[in-house]
Amino acid sequence: MTLLLALAAAQAAPAAPKPLTPSEIVAQSPATAWREIRPEDLMVIDYQGGGRTIIELAPAFAPVHVANIRALAGAGYWNGAxxxxxxxxxxxxxxxxxGGPAVPASVVKKPPAEYDRPLRGLTPRPLGxxxxxxxxVGHALGWPVAWNPATGRANLTHCYGMVGVGRDMxxxxxxxxxxxxxxxHAPRHLDRNIALVGRLVEGIENMSALPRGTEALGIYKAGTVARMIAAVRLASAMPEAERPRFQAMNTASATFSSYVRARANRKDAxxxxxxxxxxxxxxxxxxxRTPAPSSSR
Amino acid sequence: MTLLLALAAAQAAPAAPKPLTPSEIVAQSPATAWREIRPEDLMVIDYQGGGRTIIELAPAFAPVHVANIRALAGAGYWNGAxxxxxxxxxxxxxxxxxGGPAVPASVVKKPPAEYDRPLRGLTPRPLGxxxxxxxxVGHALGWPVAWNPATGRANLTHCYGMVGVGRDMxxxxxxxxxxxxxxxHAPRHLDRNIALVGRLVEGIENMSALPRGTEALGIYKAGTVARMIAAVRLASAMPEAERPRFQAMNTASATFSSYVRARANRKDAxxxxxxxxxxxxxxxxxxxRTPAPSSSR
Structure with a gap:
């Protein structure tokens, strides 16, 4: 009897739902799974001849470097770079x-080595x-991070599109x-050796699809450049109507966990x-891009 | 007395040798650390308007697919692709x-799923x-591989520059x-789902620095292409004087082990x-590139 009932139930049951792909999970996510990126954390690079690249800054990981970068952008330091x-x-x-433009007085010329930070306050989601x-390794505050429970230190990681500060020895x-x-491919050997300060969130192809430099380390031949920068501004310094608006997925959300699981277990056709x-x-x-109010879920 | 002797020895001892960087290890490697790539395993792509990309094929991992590719190159299948x-x-x-050119009769239209192969015969070097x-994971026959001791199967892995065979469902x-x-960044989720058949060994920038396609999946808009191919030939089909010659490091060599250790423990300044x-x-x-005989070590 139990068997028959079980069989009947099996016959009546609908087909198991097709598991969602990572992009379906993103597309169907609730508004609560996202956080708005603050305009002072969005940096907009406009190129001579057109094109734009947008960076999200990570002040929670390298506050002095990020403050420097905001001050430099505010002073028009990279306009013409x-x-x-x-x-x-x-x-x-x-x-x-x-011999470039003068550096604003607020810029810290020798910042501390913000290559890592206390784990405390991050409560990262372990990747698993x-x-x-x-x-x-895992994610905290919307960023990829590594940490060491023994030292209590955490750091951003050199994934594709991450932005760091060039330095000498x-x-x-x-x-x-x-x-x-x-x-x-992620040059993770740079982790904890350089200050990471953000990531590209749009227009990465304006940096990744450029001709490679022909000198050592991919430097361009003297007298040539890959691309000239017209202006670098913080979104917070732009007229409100012109500001780009972005959201990053909340990495503490259930949606992000579903997304990671789906990436680890692709079951697309x-x-x-x-x-x-x-x-x-x-x-x-x-x-x-932040959805228009009418289309937000 | 012992202390004094030890001090004297310390004073006399030369400074500890600076550890070699990965590129110094490669530059100073003995000739025995390399294997010549066979001309039938080198495939040369020449582009319309100039430029070249060279691929090393991996017949040990996907023999039927590689035989197909050799036959297609031999028939000029991709000339004008x-x-x-x-x-x-x-x-x-x-x-x-x-509606492209005819496929040579020797080409197997429905090859077996050469997504992995027996571990037997590979004796890979574990990465560690x-x-x-x-x-x-580790390296075998000069290639990056993953394997499962429980199943006795091994596969090539989707690292930067690896070449695979496009397929439908x-x-x-x-x-x-x-x-x-x-x-x-290595799309390793494709491992064991696609036939990998080789890797780019020169001219990768002719593929990586191209403008990104604007349609879904990076496909170019109808009527446009990123680059036209003039000819694809095996090096073995080229006049001997024109053949490019390459060597891959023997991944079973002590030099390769030193190289991996140095990459894991960067001690550059x-x-x-x-x-x-x-x-x-x-x-x-x-x-x-294979060194000229006079300059080989």
């Missing part, structure tokens, strides 16, 4: 040649899969006037064998 | 539109650091007429904190 280094499978770098570089940390973006795991930099935090 | 897909942080893909995707495996190269680990795709197998 160039992208002068594009190294394949590594980084695109931009900044100002020697192993990592070759750090005892623990230690103990120099870089003032913030030269920045780079990761355009290749295309996939035969879900990998059962995902590495930190292959689970990028979703970022989107 | 296009790069029609460039998706940022993912892949560049090329091939022939419907953990991986989010597979129980074991399973059980289709792709005939070999459409190929893609990884141009971003630039680095403050060696990571103590490296992930599989961040330890790419060194490949070089």
């Amino acid at each position: 160039s992208i002068y280094r594009v190294q394949d499978n590594y980084v695109t770098q931009w900044g100002v040649n020697e 899969y192993s990592d070759a570089y750090a005892p623990r 230690a103990p120099d940390t870089g003032m913030g006037g030269e920045l780079y973006a990761v355009i290749g 295309f996939f035969n064998i879900p990998s059962g795991g995902v590495d930190l930099c292959n689970a990028p935090v979703p970022v989107r | 296009s790069i029609y897909r460039v998706q940022d942080n993912y892949v560049t893909q090329w091939g022939v539109n419907e 650091y953990s991986d989010a995707y597979a129980p074991r 399973a059980p289709d495996t792709g005939m070999g007429g459409e190929l893609y190269a990884v141009i971003g 630039f680095f403050n904190i060696p990571s103590g680990g490296v992930d599989l795709c961040n330890a790419p197998v060194p490949v070089r």
Whole structure:
């Protein structure tokens, strides 16, 4: 009798719902799964000849460097600067040649080595899969992070699109006037050796699709540049109607957990064998243009 | 007395030798650390308007697909083909539109799913650091591989620059007429779901630095292409004097072990904190132009 009932139930049951893909999870996410990026944390790079790249800054991880960068943008420091280094499978770098514009007085010339920070206050979501570089990895405050419970320290990680501060040899940390973006496989060996200050959230192709520099380290030949920068501004310094608006997924949300699980277990029609795991930099935090009020869920 | 002797010895001892960087290890490697890539395993893509990309094929991992690709190159199948897909942080893909040239009779239209192979016969060198995707990773026959001791199966992995065969939905495996190269962070979730058949060994920037396609999946708008291919030939089909010659580092060599250790423990002047680990795709197998006989070591 039990068997028959079970069979009847099985016959009546609808087909198991098709698991959602990562992009379906993002598309169907509730508004509560997102946080608005503050306009003082959005930096807009406009290029000569057109095109734009937008960066989200990470003041919770490198406050002095980020304050420097905001001050430099506010002073128009990079207006007329160039992208002068594009190294394949590594980084695109931009900044100002020697003898560039004056640095605002508020800029800290020798910032502290903000290569990591206290774990305390982050309460990261563990990724749940192993990592070759750090005892623990996961996400905190919308960012990819690594941490070490033994030392109580946490750091941002060099994933695709992350932005850091160029520097000379230690103990120099870089003032913030030269920045780079990761355009290749995550160079995680740079973690804890450089100040990471943000990530590209739009227009990454304006940095990743440039011709590679032909000199050592992908530097452009003297007298040539990859692209000239017209202006770099914080969104907070733009007229309100012109400001770009973005949201990052809340990495403490249930939606983000579903997204990571789906990335680790792809069951789209295309996939035969879900990998059962995902590495930190292959689970990028979703970022989107803020939906218009009428279309927000 | 012992103390004095020890002090004297310390004073006399030369400074500890500076550890070699990964590139110094490659530059100083003995000739025995390299294997010549066979001309039938080198495929040369020449573009209309100039430029070249060279691929090393991996017949030990996907013999039927590689035989197909050799036959297609031999028949001039891709002469006049296009790069029609460039998706940022993912892949560049090329091939022939419907109604392209005839496929040689030797081509297997429905190849077996060469997504993995027996571990037996590979004796891989374990990387020594953990991986989010597979129980074991390392290198075998000069290639990055993952394997599962429980199943006795091994597979090539989707690292930067690896080349695979485009396909439709399973059980289709792709005939070999459409190929893609990884141009971003390793999409390891594709491992064991696609036939990997080789890697880019030169001219990767001719694929990675192209404008990204604007349609879904990075496909180019109808009527446009990223780049036209003039000819694809095996090096073995070229006049001997024109053949490019390459060597891949022998991944069973002591030199390769030193190289991996150095990549996991960067001690250049630039680095403050060696990571103590490296992930599989961040330890790419060194490949070089074969040195002229006089300059070989």
